[in-house]
Every structure is written in structure tokens, then in C-alpha cells.
Amino acid sequence: KVDLEVSEPIDFSAGDHQHLIRKAADDNIQTKSNKSYKTSPPFGPQQTHGKPHSKASQQADTYVVEISEEATPNDSSTLASPFSEGSIRRAFIIKVFLILSAQLVVTGSIISMFLFWMTLKSWVLENAWFTYAILPAFFVVLIVLACCGKLRRQVPANYILLGLFTILQGLLLGTISVFYKAEEVLWATAATALVTLSLTLFALQTKWDFTLLNGTLFVLLFVLIIYGILLIFIRSYWLHLLYAGLGTMIFSLYLVMDVQLMVGGHHRYNLDPEEYIFAALNIYLDIINLFFFILQLIGLVR
Template sequence: MLVTIKAHRQSLVCILSGSNYQNFYGQPGYPPQSGYPPQGGYPPQSGYPAPQGPGYPPPYTSSPGFVPPPAGVPYSQPAANPYTTPNQAMYGSSYGGDEPLTERVENFEFSDKSIRRGFIRKVYGILMVQLSISLGFIAWFTFHIPTKQYVQHHTGLWWAAFAIMIVCLITMACCGDVRRKAPMNFIFLFIFTLAESFMLGLASSTYDTDAVLMAVGICAAVCFGLTLFAFQTKWDFTIMGGALCAAVIVLMLFGILAIFIQGKTITLIYASCGALIFSLYLVYDTQLMMGGKHKYSISPEEYIFAALNLYLDIVNIFLYILTIIGASRD
């Protein structure tokens, strides 16, 4: 590359000088062009070159507030302000393009916090609508005796709701475009919530009314307390994703074992472990939604996914608490 640069430099000298110059490779240069360069140099331009001397550069007499120097004293440029930026020194003190780095960082952090707060409000707004629908189905199937008897004698409705719930859940979990693009994401979430609420109402109809009300109250208190804990604690639960996934797998295998080994004690142990694991999951998903100081976080575009996670955590906590109450009374 250095040889090429030198060769081009020698060729450029040959072109500008017009002489029979030998270039870097020993070849004769270009012949001189007719009338180029002009004899005697270029004609002088008006005002150029500027005169050199003690008074150069000339004072800016047209600037407002300029005080001419005394006679016989050469003009000198004012000292540069050490607090100006390079662009201000070049373009003047009125240049406003340079912004302090700390201010830009603070503006970025403020913007990120604003986006995250709006994301949290949207997630909890969707979650409140989901819980209201589920609570309505639970109250309907618990207090309306004809509906309670009808759904208990038609178990095919439960399997239909279960199939719809699984299809919607897998679609939203595996297809990113479905859960991000409106209104498709709201449609799937609404269908999923209806199917899950129907299953919750049917499960609640098999328990006594006071047991259901007690489970709803305990679940609300537990979820509220865990949410406050997740918001103010310094512990980062977002690093526990692998451990919680392994705990859910163990819980599932324990549930399959509990089907064949039935008993009050094993049911209480299974329900207690399930309530504990999904309580940790509620803290984990809440901190994922919060972001900020935590290691992992959910993108603000995933508000449907975040609301779905929190809703499933609360539903599972309610079902396990209801199972504990029912097993302790049976």
C-alpha cells in the first residue's frame, strides 16, 4: 500500500508540474499542457492573499462591542476559553450542538424508566381484567346452583375448555408475532382467559362455598404481599429461572405419583409444594416485568406475555390453596 501511495504521489507531481518527470517506476511523466501552468503565476485576486504582518489578522471592526486597540499596538486574538468545547471554539460561543454526556445519559435513563412504568401499568391493567373475568366465573359457578349442577354433569365442557386453553397458550408462547401484534394478541388472550376462567369456575363448583371464599381471600393477600416484596427487595430472583423450571418438573412428576398413591397427607404435601413454587414464580415474573436493577427483564413489547405469566401464577396459587383447604376439611 505504501508503494502505491508513493507512485500516485509521483504521478500527481508530474501532472501539476508539467515537466518530463521520471515517476516512481522510472517512466516518463506527462508532457506539459498548452498554457498550463500560466506564465508568471495566477493573476492576483481582490483582497487575497491577505497581508501578513504584525496587524494580521485584521480586527473584526464590524462585530458589536468591538474596542479597537490603541495606535501602534498590534492586534492579537483573544485567549481561548478553557471551558468551551472544540465546536464552540470553532463556531463561536453561540454554538449549542454540544450537550454534556451526563445530561444525555440522564435523559436516556429517564426515557427508559418512563417506558418501563408505562409497560407495568399496561400489564397490570390487562391482569386486572383477566382476574375480574375469572372471579366472575367462579362466583357464577359457586352461587348459581342450576349452573353448578349442569357443569358438573357435563364433563365434556371441561375437556373442550381445556383444549382451547392449551391451543391458545401454545400459540401465544411459541408465536412471537401473535402475542405482539394487536388486535390478534388481545383476541387470543381473551379466548384463553375465557377458557381458563370456565375451568376455574368448574373446579370451584366442586368445593364448598365458604372454602372457595377463603381460598380467594388468602390468594389475594398472598399475591399482594409477594408483589410488594418483589418491588422493594434487593434480592434478584431473575437468576433463579433454571432452578424454578427444575422445581416445576419435579412437582409435575410428584403430581403424577399422587394420582396413583392417593391420600390426605400426600395431597397436602403436593399442594403445599405447588403453592410455594408458584409463589416464587410470582416474584420471579414480577421482577422480570420490572427490569431496572435486575439481571434479566422482559421487553416492553411483551406486555401480553408478561400479563399471561402473572395470571397463570395467580391462578395456580389459588388452585393449590383451594386444594389445601379442601384436603384439610375432607
């Protein structure tokens, strides 16, 4: 029998308790083996004097096991990150950028068709219903992709939905680009590419954690939407210029945050490796909105 006494806590993760338990087991075995070698008196019943265990033997069989409260199962540092392996992170990032590149190529091709095909450009200008017909389908697919997590992870349904959303977004931008000159659209494309590349590099190397700004950016986006609705009824050059500038700033911050959510690592929040469609969708929308607001800025300045 081994008596265990709880004393001051130590850290079990350090392995300090193992030699105590091992020592207790070895001494217990040694005590039993020593008792087996003692012979009983040859004649008469064995008599005992005093208590069966002396105070000294009780002290010899008493060991201390110290328990630490530092290592708890709910400790966030012991939980494995989805990006615990570097290969998983690299594969996730490569897949997201490949999907994003395909989306941008498809969107650019559709915009070019609306921009340089004069017959189609004239038809869109004469038939405004085409733009309003795209909007409901665009928002339905966007809501499905954003809210249906299981469907977003199912192949090939996720790729089909993302491809449909990309085509609808390209058609919507194409109907908007017909109101601008080809030179303005090209300048906006070049500026968007430069800003996107710069912000992506900044997000990858900075020590600032922009994933903590998720709630703040959502509030700013909500204010921007209300501001845009008011501008439908207010015709002011400076208010429209301020709106375009605020939109460019907000979606620049969103781009940095979404890139950090994708790469994970030392940031507070990150995306699950299975959410490659959601990551590509977020960054794609950031780039498209940046292009839209930069195009407005160029159109207003020119």
C-alpha cells in the same frame, strides 16, 4: 506528516486523547507556516546539507496516542436497556397491571357464576365431558401465546387470544370450584389476594434478584408435574397435602420472579417493553395457580 507512536493504553472515553491530537494538528500547521516564511537563496540551486529531517525535528513531530482496551463495543454496560427511560418503564408496568386486572375480574365473574348458579353447578357435576372439552382448547391457546412471539405483539390479535385464554381459564376454574363449598372458594380467594399483594411488594423492594432462579424453578415445576401425575394413582391424604404445599411455594417464587422480570431495573433479566401481553400472561398464571393450590390446601384441611 505526523508520526504516531503507540504507548501505554489510556481510556479514550475519558477524553485524554483529544488534547494530544489537537496539539499534533496545531504544531503541524505552525511548522508549515514557519517554513513558508523562509526565503530561498537568490542565486543558484538550493543545496542541502545532511538529511532532510534532523533528529530533533523528527522528535518534535512525534506524538503519542494511547489506546485503551477497556471500552469495547461488546461491553454490556454500554448497551442501552429497554427500560433506559423511566417513562417507558412506568407505561409498561401500568399497561400490564391494567390487563391483569381485567383478566382477574373476568375470571372471578365466571367462577362466581359456576359457584352461585345452582342449575349450572348441577349440570357441570352431571356432565364431566364439559371439563375435558375445555382442556384441549385451553392448552392450544396457551401454546400459541407462549411460543408465537410475533403474533403476541400484533394488535388486536394478541388481545383476542389473551381474552379467549382468560375465558377458557375461567371456565376451567369454574368446573373445578363446583367440587368445593362457596365458603372454601371465598377463603381461597382472600388468601390468594393477600399472598399476591405481599409477594408483589416484596419483589418490588427486595435487593435479591429472583430472575436468576428461572432454570431452578423450571426444574421444580417439572418435578411437581410428575408428582401430580403419580398422585392420580396414589390415594394418600398426606401426599396430596404435600403436593398442595409444594405447588403453593413454587408458584409464589414464580410470582416474585415474574414481577421482577416485568419491572426490570437492576435485575439480571427483564422483559422487552413490547411483551406486555406475555408479562400479563405470566403473572396471571402465577396468581391462578396460587389460587388453585391454596384452594386444595383449604379443602384438605377442612
